[in-house]
Amino acid sequence: MDDKTTRSIDTIAVTEGEEPFETGSEAGDVVSPIHLSSTFALPGLDTEMRLEDVDPDAGEFVYGRLSNPTRHTLETRLAALEGGEHGAAFASGTAAIFTTLLSVVEPGDHLVAFEDLYAGTRRMLDDVFVSRLDVDVTYVDATDTRNVAAALRPETTMVWMESPTNPKLALCDIAGIAELVADRDAVFGVDNTFASPYFQRPLDLGADVVVHSTTKYLNGHSDAVAGAVVTDDDTLAEELRFLQQVGVGGVSSPFDSYLVTRGIKTLAARMERHETNALAVAEFLESRPEVTAVYYPGLESHPDHALAREQMSGFGGILSFELDGDIDDAKRFLEALSEFTLAVSVGGVESLIELPAGMTHEPLSPAEREALGISDTLIRASVGIEGTADLLADLERGFDAMARRSPATSD
Incomplete structure (x- = not known):
């Protein structure tokens, strides 16, 4: 048996795709170099050569948009991390999602x-696929698989899930939904950004395609914007490659491919630390009278805790919680913090915190946010790898600020 088939994800994250003398350099680079060339010299003119036949696995490259040695290293590693055959690296998570959806759905289809x-x-989905591409989209509470089953139609060509979700960390039964979709002419896609392949591998659970914003945990250092798609489906992979390289580009x-590849090397160590800190923060928040609810799959109080233990190997570093108060209380809490930085995004080594209603989910209407349970005092935290005691002390400062309400002004 090939030793590579039995390697742990810890090892894959460090070495996959980076083999000295086989990564586009004769110098024996231990770290894959950054290949900035936009085009590559050909050894000769082959009039029968087709661009789609050029094989990066064999060290063949023609033009940077079609393939690049640095990006190819990353794509090889991404596929291995998710246990898939085909990986594709994109300029952003949004580009990865858009290209995946576009590769499956057509006007008149249902999602x-x-x-x-x-x-x-x-x-x-609403402003592009529904409004411009005439795709019908049905949103369901997928925490109950029966709702997904009830929404499926003969014209359903794609089922699109996140698990855990953003921002309330809800889970769906990936294996259960995969069984629903298996007998249909439809593709089941999962955004695995919040869990990372270290804690969850949707392809192993029956999904057809997995997407990441590699900006987040895979890069892990808040210094690159990028995305990825991984699949085992050869036909889907061919369409994805066409759209990636030609149709969308x-x-x-x-450079971003290099940064993400570098970041992945420490994925295992970082994810373990993220989880340790996040659980400590979640337990601390759950003990506070100023907090009415904590959403973290690692807590037994989480409604999907049992499912998380079944389909995930860990619970990740992201949580959200509700403050007992109003938006002014949330503002005082957030602005008093110093270790948690007020900023959007997740997955970096530093702790970030935000108010979804006024930041990441502000594009949704108040009615849409209310329907999703995103209140004005729901706070999302991406817990970093700092000292646990420092993070808890910082949150204590936030609660102290909430207690120092300014006196009411007199008439």
């Missing part, structure tokens, strides 16, 4: 999606 999707994905740059 079923988790109602608690990232606001940017919902906006893409939203490929990851060589």
Whole structure:
């Protein structure tokens, strides 16, 4: 048996795709170099050569948009991390999602999606696929698989899920939904950004395609914007490659590909630390009288805790919680913090915190946010790898600020 088939994800994250003398350099680079060339010299003129026949696995490259040695290293590693055959790196997570959807759905098709999707994905579905491409989308509470089953139609060509979701960390039963879709002419896609392949591998659970914003945990250092798609489906992979390289062209740059590849090397160590800190923060928040609810799959109080233990190997570093108060209380809490930085995004080594209603999910209407349970005091935290005690002390400062309400002004 090939030793590579039995390697742990910890090892894959460090070495996959980076083999000295086989990564486009004769110098024996231990780290894949950044290949900035936009085009590549050919050894001769082959009049029968087709661009789609050029094989990056054999060290063949023609033009940077079609393939690049640095990006190819990343794509090889991404596929291995998710246990898939085909990986494609994109300029952003949004580009990865858009290209995946575009590779499957056509005008007149139907798509079923988790109602608690990232606001940017919902906006893409509503403003591009529904409004411009005549695709019908049904949003469901996918925490109950029966709702997904009830929404399926003969014309359903794609089921699109996140698990855990953004921002309330809800889960769907990936294996259960995969069984629903298996006998249909439809593709089941999962956005695995929040869990990362270290804690969850949707392809192993029956999904057809997995998408990441590699900006987040895979890069892990908040210094690259990129995305990825991984699949085992050869036909889907061929269409994805066409759209990636020709139809859309939203490929990851060589430098961003290098940064993500570098970041993945520490994925295992980072994810373990993220989870340790996030669980400590979640338990601390759950003990506070100023907090009415904490959403973290690692807590036994989470409604999907049992499912998380079944389909995930860990619970990740993201949580959200509700403050007992109003938006002014949330503002005082957030602005008093110093270790948690007020900023959008997740997955970096530093702790970030935000107010979804006024930041990431502001594009949704108040009615849409209310339907999803996104209140003015719901706070999302991406817990970093800092000292646990420092993070808890910082949150204590936030609660102290909430207690220092300014006196009411007199008439």
